[in-house]
Amino acid sequence: MLKNWKHAWLLLGSVGISSIGNFIYLVSINILVYQMTGSAAAVAGLWLVGPLTNMVMKFWTGSFIDFRSKRKIMITTYLARAALILCIPFATSVAFIYAFLVLLAIANSFFMPSSTTYITQMIPKEDRKRFNSIQSVMTSGAFILGPSIGGGLILLTNIDWTLWMNSSFFIVSAILLAFIPEKEIIDRSSIPKLTFKQVWSDFHVVVEFMKSQKFVAFFYLAFIATMWFTFAMDAQEVVFAQSVVGLSEFDYSLLISITGIGSVVAAILLSIFSKKVSLRFMVGVGVVMTTVGYLLYAFAWSFSSIAFGFIILGFFLVFFNAGIATFYQNNIPTDTMGRVTSIFQLIQSVGQVIFVLGVGVLADLIALRMTIVAMAVGMLVVALMMAIMVFQPKRQSYFQEN
Numbered sequence: 001m002l003k004n005w006k007h008a009w010l011l012l013g014s015v016g017i018s019s020i021g022n023f024i025y026l027v028s029i030n031i032l033v034y035q036m037t038g039s040a041a042a043v044a045g046l047w048l049v050g051p052l053t054n055m056v057m058k059f060w061t062g063s064f065i066d067f068r069s070k071r072k073i074m075i076t077t078y079l080a081r082a083a084l085i086l087c088i089p090f091a092t093s094v095a096f097i098y099a100f101l102v103l104l105a106i107a108n109s110f111f112m113p114s115s116t117t118y119i120t121q122m123i124p125k126e127d128r129k130r131f132n133s134i135q136s137v138m139t140s141g142a143f144i145l146g147p148s149i150g151g152g153l154i155l156l157t158n159i160d161w162t163l164w165m166n167s168s169f170f171i172v173s174a175i176l177l178a179f180i181p182e183k184e185i186i187d188r189s190s191i192p193k194l195t196f197k198q199v200w201s202d203f204h205v206v207v208e209f210m211k212s213q214k215f216v217a218f219f220y221l222a223f224i225a226t227m228w229f230t231f232a233m234d235a236q237e238v239v240f241a242q243s244v245v246g247l248s249e250f251d252y253s254l255l256i257s258i259t260g261i262g263s264v265v266a267a268i269l270l271s272i273f274s275k276k277v278s279l280r281f282m283v284g285v286g287v288v289m290t291t292v293g294y295l296l297y298a299f300a301w302s303f304s305s306i307a308f309g310f311i312i313l314g315f316f317l318v319f320f321n322a323g324i325a326t327f328y329q330n331n332i333p334t335d336t337m338g339r340v341t342s343i344f345q346l347i348q349s350v351g352q353v354i355f356v357l358g359v360g361v362l363a364d365l366i367a368l369r370m371t372i373v374a375m376a377v378g379m380l381v382v383a384l385m386m387a388i389m390v391f392q393p394k395r396q397s398y399f400q401e402n
Contacts, residue, residue: 007180008123008131014176015115016138018078021169023146024153025085028166029101032159036094047235047356049098053105054349060194061109062342063202066335067191069184070118071177077111078174082167089160113341120329120337121183126402128329129282132322133267133274140263140318147256205336206343215389215398216331222386223324224348226287229379232355233294233372236363241306244369251303258307262314270318279399282323284390289316291376291383298369298376331398 034043065073084104091097123131153162192198210217233240241247241255270277293313300306332340362371389395 008127010176010180011119011122012131012134012138014078014173015135016142017169017176018173019139019142020146020149021081021166021173023142024150024162024166024169027147027150028154028159028162029088029097031154032088032163033094033097035159036097042094044235045098046101048353049101050105050108051349051352051356053102054109054345055353057106057109058342058346058349059203060199060342062113062206062339063192063199064194065110065113065117065338065342066202067186069182069186070114070121070338071180071182071184073110073114074118075174075177077107077114078170078177080107082170082174085163085167085170088163109342109345112345113338116328116341117334117337118183120332120334122180123329125330129279129322129326129401130271130274132325132329133271135325136318136322137264137267137271139321140260140267140314143263144257144260202339203343206339209333209336209340213331215395219386219389219398220324220328220344221347222382222389223287224344224351225382226291226379226386227348228351228355229375229382230294231352232359233297233375235356236359236368236372239363240368240372244372245300245302245306247303247306255303255307255310259310259314262311263318266315266318270322277319279323279326279401280390280396282319283327283399284387286316286318286320286323287383288387290320291380293317294376294379298373326401327399330400 030043030046033046037043081104084100084107088097088100091100119131120128150162150166153165157165238252241252242249247255270282290313293309293311293316296309296312297306300309359371359375362374390399
């Protein structure tokens with residue numbers, strides 16, 4: 001049991017503030033690229049920068065992370081992101097902006113496995129579900145606050161000033177993290193050199209883990225598969241909502257706000273009642289109901305029907321994500337978590353690129369609605385399989401909370 005939550009709250013504050021910064025940056029960079037190019041394709045390309053960068057980086061980032069201080073890596077990546085965002089307004093062409101985006105994606109490729117491992121090291125098993133539930137409040141709140149703050153700052157000033165102010169969010173996150181004591185004792189003499197041989201050896205460590213923990217690996221890969229479907233559908237969300245369902249820009253903005261409110265309500269309820277909601281319920285029911293939300297979205301014909309689907313989606317996605325995070329933290333050893341996480345994220349990124357490009361091609365060959373329906377049905381198949389596995393009595397040990 002975590003007796004002193006002071007450091008946990010500092011960590012939550014750090015992650016929450018950086019999440020708001022991420023959404024402000026996302027709004028700003030989309031508008032900036034569109035203003036400079038007038039091209040929807042150039043804006044759509046922003047979706048692929050992260051996954052394509054991960055496909056290059058994730059082969060070896062885990063080998064670097066597992067043998068070094070996760071806290072220091074997180075602080076360094078926060079400061080790197082602050083510096084890079086600070087420089088974006090000085091970019092004279094879209095090519096330079098994309099170069100900065102690649103560098104930001106590189107920093108993020110180090111941050112994600114490091115933060116996952118650091119949280120697992122810092123938070124005891126019996127407190128992880130509550131921690132992840134509270135973190136979901138931060139993330140859901142950032143989903144609403146980030147774009148609102150970003151839009152407000154752009155209206156009051158301009159995109160350049162918004163980006164400069166945005167960098168301060170990551171500086172504050174780094175400062176908060178600096179107040180948390182180091183949890184690891186790193187023997188510098190024992191750190192292996194980052195060579196191809198070491199990376200290849202670490203890749204085999206991950207493969208051996210997957211062989212020895214087949215259910216954990218298969219179940220998390222199933223989760224990644226659901227992320228492929230959602231990522232592909234989200235990439236077409238604006239076009240689908242406006243061109244197929246017929247929503248206006250105002251309707252779509254309102255729809256996103258409604259989804260965010262649903263997520264915040266769910267996150268608050270989950271943080272309050274986390275001890276009474278089982279991990280199996282969070283994952284099993286969460287994945288099925290999230291998929292139901294996407295199905296309603298795929299078959300929507302009006303604002304009210306698509307809003308109903310988004311409310312369900314936003315509400316239960318909080319349960320699903322918090323549950324999966326807890327499952328992952330409880331079943332992956334921290335000494336190899338950086339390497340395992342990096343390889344899983346590599347697989348996720350490869351799938352995201354394939355699915356986004358595939359959906360784009362399919363949408364040109366057949367109706368966009370049929371493409372989205374096919375994605376939602378495919379996700380339903382994976383979701384039902386996951387739910388069945390979650391509630392099998394023989395799998396109960398994987399979802400223990402103490």
